[in-house]
Amino acid sequence: MIVDVVAGLLGGVLLLRFWMQAIRVRPPSSVAQFTFQLSDWLVRPLRRIVPGMGGYDWASLIGAFLMVILATSVLFLIGATPELVLLAALHRFLEWILFGFMALLIIEAVFSWVNPHAPLAPFVRALNEPLLNPIRKVVPLVGNLDLSLLVALILLQICQILLGMLFGG
Template sequence: MLIVDAIATLLGGALLLRFWMQAIRVRPPSSVAQFTFQLSDWLVRPLRRVVPGVGGYDWASLIGAFLIVLLATSVLFVAGWTVHAVLMQALQRFLQWILYGFMALLVVEAIFSWVNPHAPLAPFVRALNEPLLSPLRRVVPLVGNLDLSLLVALILLQIAQLVLGMLFSGL
């Protein structure tokens, strides 16, 4: 189960990253683009025939990520789970992947800002985080020239994780 989970998380993460990059119109560095597209093209290209991009969003990538988590979660059928329970578990894990992905991007940006703010990937990661951080920067003031919006975003994402856990524990 651990190997299936690790592979599913890697594939799902690549698909979610692909969706997010296209949703916010961020051009990735060639190394990131090559990794992401090579890892996910086998699923996205066939899905695009069925699910076209609408409104500027790459729905095939997002649906592909959900299909990956659903496939990985379907192992629970063996344990006797019902279809409804497996679907709810897959939805919860999918939403957790999204929240953990945002958290990871924020942590990477914090590390870049401390270690090497001029690293080649730093502007890319900053651009990926900008839609999350810009609304917070309007509300959270600088404290001694220190931008705490990143910390606030991490706390809000953790609260979202807790709420998600509570929502799905009652189902």
């Protein structure tokens, strides 16, 4: 359980680091300091092996996948084959990505209700823009109410259900 929690936290930070770099969002200094201090020990050595290409920080993404493999490797203890462990790790990795997007959307919704001018609100909004902009083009405002967040959450839940069906869960 402790390995799972630590791997989940580090994996989430590594996925956040990848996403911030992929969409070119500059984090507030407190978030940047937290993210980089928590993940540099893994990302820097991985960059020697896997340099960034195409404008993406592949070392962060691979580091997150390594964390999920670590968390899933407990299956080895019950006699699972390496193929099964890798398949379970891939499933879990995709779940982490979906849960991360859902968490960002929920955080944005809370900011909009509680304090839309909070210091982290623009940062979270910028992280969600690539998900919400395509939806906003299809779903119009309803009485000055933006339903794109709700639609995005529903779509992510559908993806989660499909992922479970695909991996037999």
